[in-house]
Every structure is written in C-alpha cells, then in structure tokens.
Amino acid sequence: MNSANPLLHHEQLIDYARVRIEHLQPAIEQIIADNHSAIDVIIEQQRNLPTWDDLVLAVDALDARLNNTLYSIAPLLLRGGEWQQAASVCWDLAQAFFVQKRQNTELLALYERLAVSPHGLNLDWQSKAALQRTFRTYRLSGAHLTVAQRVKLMALEQQISDLQNAFYDNLGRSSDSWSLHIVDEQRLRGLPIVNRSAMAAAAQAKGLGGWLIVLEEASCLAVIEHAQDRDLREQVYRAYLQRGASQESAFDNGQVFQALADARQEKAQLLGFDDFVQFNLQRREGAAAQQVRAFLTDLTRQTQPGLQQERQQLQDFAQQQGLPSIEPWDVAYLRKQLRNTPLALSEDEVRACFSLDTVIKALVDLARQLFGLVLTEVRSIPTWDPGVRAFEVEQDHALLGYLYIDAIGREGKQADSAWTYYVCNRHIDAEGRYHKAAAALFTSIVPAQDGDPPLLSHLDLRKVFHEFGHCLHHLLVRTSNYHLSDVQNLGPGGFEVAGKLFERWCWSAEYLAAISSHYLTGAALTVPAIQTFLGQLQAQEQPKLAVELAKSLFDLDLHGKADDGRSVVQRVADSFVSAGAWPLADFERPLHAFDHLVAGYDAGYFGYLWADVYAFDLFSRFEQEGLLNPSTGRALHADLFALGAARPVQVGVEAFLKRPLSAAPFLRWYGLSEV
Template identity: 35%
Template sequence: SKHIEDRSLLIGLPNAVQARMEVAAQAAGLTGWLLTLSTQSYRDIVNYADNRDLRREMMAAYYSRASGTGPDDLITNNERVLTVLLDDRHKKAQLLGYSNFAQLAVADQMADTTEQVVDFLHHQIELSRSLFAQDAEQVESFAAQHGITDVKPWDIHYFAEKIRQDMAGISQEAFRNYFPLETVLQRLCAFTKTLFGVDLIEHAAADTWHEDVRVFELREYAEPIGYLFINPYRRQEAAGFGDASGLRNRRITAEGRPRSPLAVLNSRLQPPTETQPCLLDHLQLRVLLHEFGHCLQHLLTVAPYRAISGIGQLSHDSSEFVSQVLEQFCFKQSFLIWLSGHFQTGQPLPDDIAYRVKRFVHTQTSWETASLLLAGLVDFELHRTYGDGRTPHDVFTSVNAEVGLLQWPGDTRPVNSFEPLGSDYGARTYSYKWSGVLARQAFERFEREGLFNPTTGKAFRDAFITQGDTRPLMTSLELFLGRS
C-alpha cells in the first residue's frame, strides 16, 4: 500500500475514487488517502492520475507482485511456485498418456488439438494487427499534443482514457451516475423474467454470512427452482472484479425429489459512501452481467444429475459462452437506457448520452483485446512447451513480443501474479476469446429479433442452459442459429 497525505498527487482522480481512498486510509487508522494494489486501485491510478510518477510507481508495483523483489525473496517469488505447478501438471498429463498438460486441458474442450488452439490465437492476433497499430499511433499523437514525446507503459492507459473522453464527450463518472447498483439489480430481475420466464424474488430476512449479502429465490410457475446469493461489495483485497460459483448443483435424489441449485455472485464493487450509493462504470456493469450469466446457467438447468448440472462441470468454453452473450447486451444503447436510472433523479440515460457511451466503449479497445490474447497464449504456451528450458518469464516475454502492442515497466514480472495459472483455468484461459467469438455470432439473433424478445430468450435457454453439459456447444449453437 501507499499512504498519501498530499492531495495534489491525486489530481485527475474522480471525486468518488478519492473518497474510497480516504475511507481506506481511515480504516487503517491513517489520515489522507491510502492506495492499495487491488485491481480496482491499480485501474483508477493508471487511468486517471495526472501525476506521471504516481502512475509509474503504481504500475511497477502492481506488476512486481509475487516477484520476490524485496528481502523476503524466497517467500514471495512466485516463479518457483509456478515452476513446481507446471512440472506437476506436466507429469500428470504424461501419466494419463498425453505429451503435455495443454493436450490434457483441451480434451474436454471444443478444440480438437493444441495446434488448433495455437492457430486460433495467432489468427486472432493477425486480425487485430491494423487496429493495434491504429490505436498505438493515436495514443502517441495525443500524448505528443500534451507534451509527452516519449510514451512509457504507464502513460498508455491514461492517454487512452483521455482519447475516449475526448472523442465521446463523456467520462466514466457521468456514466456511473445512471447506474446505481439497486436500480441495476431491479432491472436485471425484470430482464430475467422477460427473457427467460422466471421470477427473481428477494428474501430480505434470509440468514446469510454477512449483512451485505442478498438472497433471491428463483421461481417458475410459482414454484422455487433455485437460490441466488449476491455478495455485492469488496471487503478485502480480493483479486479481480468479480466471480461466480455454485454452492450446490441441481439433482434428483434417490427418492425422486429435486434438490434446488444454489449460486453465489461476488461482484466486488465499492460499497456506498455517505454521499453516494454504489455506482457502476461500464466495465463493472459488464462484469456484473458476465457473472450473472454464470449464475443463470447454474440455476436454470433441469439436468437431473449433479455431474452435468453445475457450472463447475462445464467445459470452460461452454461456461464462458453464456456469460459473454450476456455481456453483449451492455454494448447496445437501448439496453443501457432501459437498465439505467440516475441515482438522484431516477431518470433513464438520455439518448444522446447513450450514443456517446457507445462511442466511448468502442474507442481504444486494442489494449483489452491484446491483454486477452496475451493471457490466453502465455497460459497455453507455458503448458504446451514446458520442459524446453525457458522460465515462465521467458515464455511471457516471447509471447508479448509476438502480440507486439503491450508494454511493461522494466524488471517487472507480470506472469508471477497471473491468477488463472493457479486455478482450473490453467491452459484454458484462451477459452475467453474462443467462446467470445461464438457468443458474438449467437448475439446476432437477439439483434435481429429484439433484445427483449421472450421467444428468442426461450430458444437461448433451451439451446444452451436447460440440458446442462449434455451436448457440445457447437451443436447447441447450430440449433440456436437454425443451421442444423
């Protein structure tokens, strides 16, 4: 963490961000403001802080996590841990008859071979080359206009955000005012009813593990079919922006009785302050819809066996597919207007602002695309090429050069804090991009037939959710698109 007592260092940060940092300092028994190395804090600083040195310091610290740069190197250097993990996975794959762990990882995915995955990622990189060059040139030109002729890694996100605001004529702060969490949750309940035909009814008096956790019962034809726990706020320095998990899978007992599924959505949003409720920017809204999609996929299945009914049992490309379709709604003006309600007036997002938001989120997108492709390819190559004498950082450096857009402060080790490597997403992180390409195809039907068309919603539920993990995703997609 970094304790700041000079407010001038925070110029450029939105008032709401500064307020959160002030609350963090008070919680630590300090005056002033406290910066941490959470993903949200990192994003706030590199996107908004006018102070270039502060951006540099934050980026260097964030990408040096778990790299053993201090006196406790043996304890905090994650490269040793990654090496052991990769070695164990490699041995496991060989015991099961595979040449490497990447081969084992794709055995239950859509891809037939590791070569197919590598070719897919390389193809996506090539498709993005011209946009990468265009966005990089735009950042350099804009930075030069503001006196920065030598653009450093810690300048990129800052100027990309300035370009978005300049071209769209709107900031994330103006957007957030229209998306208080309470309004968004109410609209999501209505959206679920319209599109999938089920009611989400809150149980205000339900017993939970924390007072902030909210419980919703899913009902269909007036009968309960599952329960959703929403854990909205970040209370610890948890990683990432959110996640979803299943507490219990649906199943039919030996006595023929259904056991209802339970799902948890952790959105890790900043809690409300004395002056403002919890407000969501566009990325947070996307994350919420993404994780909400995971929960719906877990709760709306009618599969009778727990081995095929939960999101934990799905292949990663299948589980990410439904969530990424839900994300697509966040890029449509009509949906954003319908979902919105100003936290002070309750008024929906005006048409002209919705248009500006659309332009904002479609500007300077290369950095997100490149990060996704880099993560997918680094993860896959670490497992596919293990044993060739390269360290995890060597693999990262090689793949980063191939992608060719992203830059990092010297002596940092981004791969050391790459969390999917330590999860069951190992060698499967590419599935985000893989399923994203397919999700875009599926969403085209919603665009043609209407975002709130219940017939399309039922067809989507029947094709991708109802039967659980009983058929390949591509078969379901062909059915949904009428190609079979």
C-alpha cells in the first residue's frame, strides 16, 4: 500500500487523480509514525549539543510534511460521505499528534538549551523570534503540567472537539429539516432574478415544480430584504433566525455553547489563566483583554447616535407605508425600501457585469499591478474537482508557489461559505532547499444557470476579494522559517488584515467600473451609477456593524464569564442591547448558528473589527497614491506581508503608513463620531 500511496510520494502538489479513499488514513498514520521515530532520534542525537539545523529545522520539516499532506487532503472533505469521514479521521489523528508533540518535555528542554547556548545567542532575530514562539506554544499546550494534569487536558481537548462536532450536527439537522415550497410566483415579487432561479433549481432537484426556499444565507436574505409578501418574509425570518435552536437540550446550540465555554474555561485555568479570553489572546499574540474590551466599548459608544437616528427613520418610514409597528421581518426590507431610488442599479444589473471569469481576470491583474505577481493558469496541475482552477505564482521570474481557486458552489460545500486553506508554508530546510507556498481559495458562487455564466453579487465580490487577500498574504511572505511563514500566527486582528484590506477595492466605484463587463454585451458600468449603488449599500452597513459588535461582545462575555449563571440566550440579548442593534424578539436565536465560535475564532471574533480598523487606514494610503499604484503595493509587501508572523502586525501597519495607526478612516466611512 505505502509504495503506491500518492500521499506518501509526492514533491509538493498532490496528484488528486490517483488518490483513493483507502489512501487517506494510512498515509497520515504512516507520517505520524515516521514523525514519532524521527523525534526520538532527534532527542537522542541533540541531547548534548542542540543546533538550529538539526533540532529546529529538523522538527519543522516533520511538521511541514504532516501539515502539507493534511491540508492537501482537506478539500476532499467536500466530496462528502466516506471521503468526508476519512478526511475527518485524518484531521483528528494529526491534531492528536501535534498536541502530544507540544507536551514533549524532552523536546522542549532541547529548545531551551539551544536558546541559552552560544550558538543560540548568536542566531539572527527571526530565528530567535521562532524560538520564543516555540516556547509559548509548548507552554500553552501544557508541557509544564504534571502527567495527571496533561491527561486531564487531553480529556478536555476531546470534550471540546466532540462539542464542536455536535454544534455542526445540530446546525445541519435544523437547517435540513425546514424548507418552503412556493407554487405562486407572485409571492416572490421583489426578489432578484438570480435568487428566484436558484430557488427554481432547488425545487427541480427535489422533483418539484415552482420554487423551493431552503435555509441558506443567499436565499433567506433575499426574501428578508426584498420580498414584498410580508407573510413570506415572516415565515423565512422565523425559520432562519432559529437555526441551531431546539427545545431538546441535546440538539440546542445554546446548550452546546455553554458546555464549550465551561470546558474552555477549565482548560484555561488548568494552564494557569484566569479565563479563556486571557488564554486565547496569549496564544494568538493578541492585545490584552482590557485593551480589547476598551476597543469594543469605545466603538459601541460611537455607534449609538447613528443607530438611534436610523431607528427613528425606519419607524417614520414604516408609518408612511401603513405599518403601525415594525416587526423583526420588516427591518431589513424597510432599510432597502427607504434607500431605494428609481434610477438606482438593481442587484441583477450589477451582478450581470461581474461574471466569474471577469472577476478572476481582475484578481490576476490586481496582483500583477500591485505586487508584480504573475499568476498563470496551469491546467496540467491536478485538482480535487474539475471546477477548480490552478495557478502558478511568480514574482521577478521566480516561482513562489501555487494558488487554487475553487469558487463554484456544489454539493458538499456549505452554501454561502468562503474560506482559505494554507496548503503549504514557504520555508527553507536544513539542506538549503526552498519549499514553495500553496494556498487554496474557496467560495460558493451560484453555478451557471439558464445558459448564463456564474455571476457575482456585491457580497460575492467581497467574499472572493477577502479570501484572495488571505491567499496573497500567504504567497507574499518572505520569511524562511516554517512557522514564521504561517500568517495564522498573527493573532485575531493581524490574521484578518489582508482579507479586510482587499475588500476595500470592492467599495471603490472607480475600480468596480473599470473591471465591470456585462457578460452579454461587454459594456461597463458607469462610475456615477456604481457610486449610487454603493451608497445605498454603505448606508446599511452601520446596522450590520452593530450586529458584528454584538457578536464580539457575546464572544468575550461567554468566554470571559462562563460560570456567572446567565444563559446563552440572555447573554445574546444583553450583547445586542449593549451594541445598540435592533432589539431581539423572544423567538429569535441569531447566534445559535454562530459557527465562528467553533471554527477557531472563539474569544477572538473581535479580530474582524480590529482588522477593519487596520484595513481602512492601510487603504487610505492607496486612496491617496492610487488604487493600482505599484510603488504603494510594493511598500505594502515589504512593510507588512513579507515578514509573515515574525513581528506584530501593528508594527508593519505603522511602517507602511509611516505614522501611528488611526481609526479615523474607519469611523468616517461608517459615519461615526471621532470624539
């Protein structure tokens, strides 16, 4: 088996055409076994005189081999069924290995001995930074605990993993159990064509006529924001805002969140922290908990006047429309209607000018203009699905790595999702060999319909540009150390900066007009037309900011005060009130589907807002010097992206700006007070 297993014998990129289900688990098990044996040899050989090459780089090479294989397998989860089961087993095996490795006290002692040796004291600053990161990782993984305490920690880790799986099971169960079959097209008045087409396709897939609404973001938000039929809006809103909720505690994600918070709290205290917030900020190199809470409190204060004004405007507008009171399912619809003008572009008109091919060409051009990157599509690179596109990435005639773009929604992908896999980290091994980076971009764009190509809404554009920013960040790192090249080590605010920054181009009317092209005629949108369209969207962003604040406050509250006796439902309600978001009705469970808290953003969701402040300020320099200015792009690369996780992101941001960070651009765009 092993000699024929393509996951064990490859240069860098996997030949997916040769991979079978039976290859997955044996490959990961073999690599883990090899790693255990290699670590034993390293400990024995390095015991007297540990060195950088034979200790640090040797162990990094083991990590790289396992991670590269694991993240190459990860896209196979999307095939569902037995593939998903096998890939999930691989993930669990690898994570268990890494937990065990980071608790290896003999290995940690060698790192510590190296750091204080003459050899270690003469290392360059990046190598010393890598060593300090290693010490922190081992401490936060429990290497300093007693054997009994480590056994307890392993049990808590398993409990947390089981609860995270339960969250997804509950969310999937509740989402799959509801759908609404529409036979009267009049009920869909006001909905964009693309959403009606998707609903018709969903019905056809079930052997039904008419239209089928399922609990997916695009369809549900289209109904809630656009449907003229108020009863339809209510039906969909009630179902969508109760995903993950159940009267049975075992199936209720509120109960899951509480159990998760309790287990995480116990884990943090076992590791010597007061609460999980303190632990996670230390683990991710974030700011101090007090600084984070002060940031959110200040931002909350600044949003209140605008939110109160908007609420009064909606109430006045509702009365004009003959609504004596505003129900929850009216709010988003009224916001759309209040700011709608007869001459405004419709969402269908905008979408028609951004086919997937047009957008990918724009991304390739943007990377070339800003960073001198050349992205060349190579059809001979094997992929995990025929719809995936693969690119070689070059800069200054040197091959940096590879980019996969898996953009189209299909069975197995969570609808409306978008994410990035960092398949391989750039690094140089002990023999001086250069290992190239590889990243994979995933979105769930609605497939081609009725002969039309896949077309992107403005939200789709923002998701694609966001994930492309993550990929570029990864590909542009210039550190030679495997772990310093991992941009995920930048902490909650730092990790999201690149994604948030690249979203800003989607809010430039000049840029969007320049890349737009109607899929039938080739005609471009005009700047004034797009400015009006973007102005309408921007006016709705402040209420969305309030919801993001509520999520961040809930996250910190849950993980900072897990045992104060309040229920998750009460915590959510408190967070919405504190953030000034629209008050919740008794039936609403808006955060029971909050999957970020089981996907790595627990006690760190505030990072999205933190990164937004960075991104707006970074983008202000592009606004001043030109959105496609290559000198500005090269400066961004040199000052922020190139050093990966070798230094805090704020240092890089301020080096690029040549001044201290300012929240003013962020506040101005949202119409908030700077006082």
